[in-house]
Amino acid sequence: MLSKRNLQLDDRGELHHLLAIEGLPKRIIERILDTAESFVGVNEREVKVVPLLRGKSIFNLFFENSTRTRTTFEIAAKRLSADVVSLDVARSSTSKGETILDTVANLTAMHADMFVVRHSESGAPWLIAQHAAPHVHVINAGDGRHEHPTQGLLDVFTIRRHKPDFTRLTVAIVGDILHSRVARSQIHALTTLGVPEIRLVGPRTLVPPELARLGARIYTSLDEALVGVDVITMLRLQNERMNGALIPSASEYFACYGLTPKRLALAKPDAIVLHPGPMNRGVEIDSAVADGRQSVILQQVTYGIAIRMAVMAMLAGAAR
Amino acid sequence: MLSKRNLQLDDRGELHHLLAIEGLPKRIIERILDTAESFVGVNEREVKVVPLLRGKSIFNLFFENSTRTRTTFEIAAKRLSADVVSLDVARSSTSKGETILDTVANLTAMHADMFVVRHSESGAPWLIAQHAAPHVHVINAGDGRHEHPTQGLLDVFTIRRHKPDFTRLTVAIVGDILHSRVARSQIHALTTLGVPEIRLVGPRTLVPPELARLGARIYTSLDEALVGVDVITMLRLQNERMNGALIPSASEYFACYGLTPKRLALAKPDAIVLHPGPMNRGVEIDSAVADGRQSVILQQVTYGIAIRMAVMAMLAGAAR
Amino acid sequence: MLSKRNLQLDDRGELHHLLAIEGLPKRIIERILDTAESFVGVNEREVKVVPLLRGKSIFNLFFENSTRTRTTFEIAAKRLSADVVSLDVARSSTSKGETILDTVANLTAMHADMFVVRHSESGAPWLIAQHAAPHVHVINAGDGRHEHPTQGLLDVFTIRRHKPDFTRLTVAIVGDILHSRVARSQIHALTTLGVPEIRLVGPRTLVPPELARLGARIYTSLDEALVGVDVITMLRLQNERMNGALIPSASEYFACYGLTPKRLALAKPDAIVLHPGPMNRGVEIDSAVADGRQSVILQQVTYGIAIRMAVMAMLAGAAR
16 A cells, blocks of 8 residues: 555655555565564663653643553653643534534644544544655554554564574464454554464454454364464453353353463463453453463563554654 | 733742733833744744743643634643643533532642633633742633733734734724624734724624723714724634624625625725634624635634743743 | 651651651651641742752652542642652552552552552551661651541641640540541640540440540540540541441431531630541531631641642651
8 A cells, every 4th residue: 555655664764654554565674673672671660751852832632532552651651751641532623513623623733743643533643644744743643443543553573583584483362353453453564564364263253254354364263273372362341242242251252262371381382472452351362371472462562652652753763 | 801811920120920911001002013923933944943941840620611712722721831731621520519619729739831711701711810829820811701811922922924014004803793702802912002093893792882991082973984894803703793683694794794805895905804613604704705815813822822922931931 | 666666767866757756756756847837828829839859750640549648748749849640550460350459550650759658558658668778768648547647736737737846735535536637646746746645436336435544534425525625626426427337327326426616616705626627517517617817627628738748748848
């Protein structure tokens, strides 16, 4: 998708917006991961702050509420010494009938440097990037069912720290693939980095056969799908899916697709388990697995800060 | 109004509170505009921050919600290196029965340096200023139908950048003058700066004849009012006015008072168009005008930050 | 209560969490008060900021809403140069079914240094402290009816500034002792500091006889209780108590337990009056007393910032 790649990269091929993993060149993904490595250390220091983005104004525009994701971007920005303003967009001018583009034009006029955008509509960050002033950078923090690129990046960063050679991995992603921007971003990242086998697992209502076009193999049996895998990503089952329309019940879902220690034993002995959070313990994952030695779920959270710092620093030209 | 002027100025005639444009001496208005000029540059720099208010505590007290205005004050304060705390006053102690004055006394006891106050009741910032400790400064960020002084200042700042000689200008203000604190502050600023002709335009329900006492000429025909003007300020039509009580409908309003390119051609060729935002496109203003070459609407937003930085710095004695 | 003391102190006997006054050694309370003395000066300076906690990440976790208390911790943290993130926990992941401990584990994974926790359930900060990573510190900002230790500390700090010798004081606490974490923390602080006589005053429904086990004398007559006291703490009467179940009405309560100038005259001539705020004027306290020369209510607010700075600095090891 050439047009998307062009919008994300500037004339010199540097990252200008982060809107999606799809279409992002491998060298850019790898540069983000390498840059994030340097920020892991900053977060472990006594004084967790570097002056890279001092005097920059970053706006969190969360048209869809997410305290958790907003907090990670806020922390990442503050540790880079940027000024962050989080707008409660649901309560602001948009509710007075102002368009998104007018809201963004106004904030740009206040000399914004960067927008972190979450929206329930797929493509909203794209629309903003298309109309943004040349010096303004846009980060997609999750748009509809489309992508959640920083999540995909922190997923592959976490994987790389444990399994450095992507070309030898088998990865299973389990759950509601159909509605998941997390899954979509991770699949694109894994594919670009050369993972040869991706398995998508779940009931036919949540993992329809046509998802095979993403370059993945479709499984309805979790037991079959787990055999020999190196990495397992468990997706959160949204509460609204548990009302009987798409799956019979939470307990039946757990019986079929919940990751238990017994099932985990089917994977390779050193397989790692990821989950984007927040977890439904006892629905998609057993607590013994979530808190077990193969879980890297809290590492994902830790590395998520480093990834967001890396993306922000690269966009601002402070980490090239 | 001597009492008001006295409350806003200290013994040496320096600005101590900013509560209203009415009663503010011309020399103070001009000093604010001149100070704002120096901050325009700060906002265009790579590192948009100066240490003038380091270690100062500024409280946003928005008894009436306004994400947009609160954000502009928050950005202005942060770019001056102040600490800003925005209180969600609607949800706080006032809802537990505490009086405004007790809330303010408490925050003052925490060593507040400045309060930015928005309230649906006219005069609320005045009440706070009257009871504030001597070292505390109050900025009115909009009170009822009374005044919105920083808006009036950013309006005349924007005008001055395009038309430096106020004594030769004809200005039209169009829309719901009756309920508009924005109009009221702009009228007082223009009058004090020597503008010889101000035209107030709108239906009789929103621009009653008695407004002539503000020193302005009243028009019901927009076409007549626009002939030969240098500056046009379009006011936002509040949704609650569009229910038929004061105006028949939004589309009929646009037919009579919407600013279209055709109507704009009646003004001087170099006339500029202002709007305080957020805009109702297609209600009070046509998109071709809002986004056109004569629009200075986004410049108003940009200069709004500089004006607020100037006011805060002057109140804190850091820009005299 | 040895287990509690152990959880609050580290191996070297230094403060590691602040969860309750009960069980806190006298030397620790005195060290907090002495440290707070040094911060009183910081708050009175032009530049009210010290770099002690630069680069530290402090999270306000208010599971129960309290703008006032949250603001005091936010100000204290900012004046120590820490990064503060206030989470609107009611709207965040916990509402998506995530457990408190998962929320805390996630924030810890983001390299949190300190949690300030308010919760409607007694013991919630305790639970968090028990499961926190070794380098993380927890401050109880009020849990259920249990304790509100920083309030108790600022109370005794305020008292000490006026009456330095605790061993000679008679203190009356008036109002809804039964439901008050403020009263509980103050009683433990006074007792530990050697106050020989504490009088608990109120109707039998709010001050049942079994409270005598706290080492206090129980009074139902305010007039009797006030005779010869040095310190009077008036508690806020929660609105939900005024519906007739526990007390007949607000006006009848004022008649029996409201502190009027006439009643205050029964105490020692130099007695001081405390109130944790927000006040119900005319319910538990007369405005003539609240604003009178014996009131130290606003001093409590001022010293509350210094106390919270002292606690945060000591926990972070920056003020030992």
